[in-house]
Amino acid sequence: MEKLLNDLNEAQRNAVVNYEGPSMVIAGAGSGKTRVLTYRVAYLVAQGADPFHILALTFTNKAAREMKERITHLVGPEARNVWMGTFHSIFSRVLRIDGHRLGYTPQYTIYDTDDSKRLLRNIIKEMDLDPKVYAPGQVLHRISAAKTRLILARQYMEDPELRQADQSAGKPHIGQIYLTYSERLKKSDAMDFDDLLVNMNILLEQFPEVMIKYQRKFEYILVDEYQDTNYCQYLIIKRLAANNENICVVGDDAQSIYAFRGASIQNILNFKKDYPDFQLFKLEQNYRSTKNIVNAANSIIINNKDQIFKKIWTDNDEGTKLRLIRAKSDTEEGTLVANGIFELKMNKQLPNSAFAILYRTNAQSRSFEESLRKLNIPYRIYGSVSFYQRKEIKNVLAYFRLAINNRDEDALTRVINYPARGIGQTTMEKVIVAAGDKQVSPWQIVENPMGYGLNVNASTRQKLEGFAAMIKSFTIQLKKKNAYDIARHIASSAGILKDLYEDQSPEGVSRFENVEELLNAIREFCDTPRPSMPEEEADDNIQAEELPYRTLDEFMQEVALITDADESNKSDRNHVSLMTVHAAKGLEFPHVFVSGLEDNLFPSIQSLNSRADLEEERRLFYVAVTRGMQSVTLSYAENRYRWGDLIATEPSRFIDEVDSACIEIPRKVSFYDHGLDFRKIRGADAQEINPGITRPGRKLKKLSAFRNTQSDVPAGKPDNIILQPGMRVEHDRFGEGEVISVEGNGSNQKAIIHFKQAGQKQLLLKFARLKIL
């Protein structure tokens, strides 16, 4: 145990060993926040705390997964028993056990954002409102904001301020939509993401015996990324911790970048009020970055008024100054950044994984993709449409959902006519209207159209009954078969596999493969043994009979909250990472390129109106810069295509905020003052020399068309060059040279080459693109 503590500096150690009572850890970027959290849990266990009585809440599955792994590494398999997970997953578990008090079954369905929007769109149409005025996404956002402030539909409708606000926004019916939405979710035995929080809070508030149970269960509570919690999450934590007050929150106000979705920095301030005798630990030593990067980051964040004072410092090397790339166009920005990566990689012999390109909006990724591809540098784009969001996957899952929970309205409307079976829009409108009139779920109408006097002809009636009979037969088999067998049975007998198989277009083939991949994932799930439950939880365990195999609804419960595709089975991790700054939070890379530093893009145009929004944007920039370990390069383009139009841009105001002692600004005239003549770079053709004026070629678009998030984009097969010492070669950039020696084999083969102009270089042949003379 002492050995464990030796890994920590004094501030970190204090934050770990003082585990009794309330404490707050303010952890600067790169200061070992995760380390403190994991060691604190490990320390608790080592001190004899029961893992079953420790609750650790994170925001993302990824964070939970990583922390679990690290704790397991420290204290062994016992770590599995810690209640560690996202707010949503932990609360959904509680609600499966105790949600019946609020009228939900243990099999309730969880609606993701897409499901919620679909339901809202239907409601808005039924109410004869204009979906352009009441854009489902915006309505959902508004409802979500209300929910996280614990304003339920009835209260919303009665609130004079909210009514006034909606009235003057020209959307007076939001309250009614909210009410109908809530009723329909309830009738569907479904909760949206916010309901998982709201209902957890209601459960604790209205059922003292439930609150006492969980207060006893969770003796020690830890919360990661506390600056990102919203009001509802704050209240739940407060209630759970009220008895023991063994609560530890970890966060960094400077990295709060989610205010736009309800996170409240107020929660950090409230903490002091709620627990006046709390202990405060500040982690200010940065272990990640060079002095130049840390100083640059400090000089950025100091421009914010709202912040908790702290002084981040580092013992690391001075490092290189930040660099700035000025490009004529977004296309050229891509070329220059890719070349910057290429050069660093070659000179220092770095793996691709040492690099990340960060941007403000996903749309910016394309020019980087194109340029990296030209240089045969493998890359991976993070955070585009995830596997479970794909339409074909959502459809298959909707069948599973409907089999498990017949009342699920969204699942029903998704699949009742997919594949086409002659139950069209007209019929479904009648069904929904009837369901509303008779106060039942649409499923009950479909199941028994006659009984509810549905006005349809005999053939339609038979189609409805036939569909209901098929779903019921699935429902009956749910517990009788393992997850994989029933899943494949459903996919095939509902006609999904056949429908997808018949589409032989590349997209169709890919859809078919995706469904097969889903089925494989379910098979894998079946092969993994069920995690064991501790003794004391056996009473709560709602599954009376322990089946010898794992069922489809167990799979669906696990999958409902997994929105990111699992990346753990990636064999090839050697790629450049491309992602938004938001997605990069919590990550680090040796060399980081922060792109698109232009006013109206970063900071975004919507942020320029209020100081609070601009400050959040600045924190975002702070997050971006602090991802870098050894070098950070900023870039911007003077012209950029935006929605098809070329617009002139201004450099970001944030660039000027960087302390000039930490950044190298290129001379005004040169494009890229780096001893590099970009006109000779592969792929830089006349258009790019005089860039900005031409549109990206048609072939650019093809690139992203069938982009698969899952797989690395392969580097093109390099020609097999058999190099011998003494050979004369030509390189695109370094010119003519002579091979001195060759070593290594396969993809690691390197050559030392002496170039006439550029001098001696060591090149990885995989990428070097040499021409033998």
Next chain:
DNA sequence: GGAGGCCTCGGAAGG
């Protein structure tokens, strides 16, 4: 009921 053309509009994002 479904395919294909037309029109509109665009933020970042976890669960």
Next chain:
DNA sequence: CGAGGCCTCC
């Protein structure tokens, strides 16, 4: 420019 919803025509 491109995605996705809507409308029209078959």
